[in-house]
Amino acid sequence: MARESLxxxxxxxxxxxxxxxxxxxxxxxxxxxxxxxxDALRNLAGPQTPLLYGGSVKPENAGALAEIRNVDGFLVGGASLDPETFIKIAAQLNEAERNCERASV
Incomplete structure (x- = not known):
């Protein structure tokens, strides 16, 4: 991928x-x-560009995926069609954020 594609x-x-x-x-x-x-996308797009991951994000993996360096958020596909599932993903992300805040104190 080249910078020209951005x-x-x-x-x-x-x-x-x-x-x-x-x-x-x-x-x-x-x-x-x-x-x-x-990491490659960060080098290409720069530090100010939010990078989203969109491959089969589910409640079971959202917390772990959120801990990956340079993953700033998610593009949730099929899981967003079920409100309860989507809420569970959001809860996992909130928990991951709280864990990150506790670790940085």
Missing amino acids: PQSDGPFLLAYEPVWAIGSGRAASVGEISAMH
């Missing part, structure tokens, strides 16, 4: 990544795969 405007944007093989598969990439890709 927006050329001065306005803010965010960048979402999902492995092609994860689309509709129900499988998330490994922590190592996500970390490597998001």
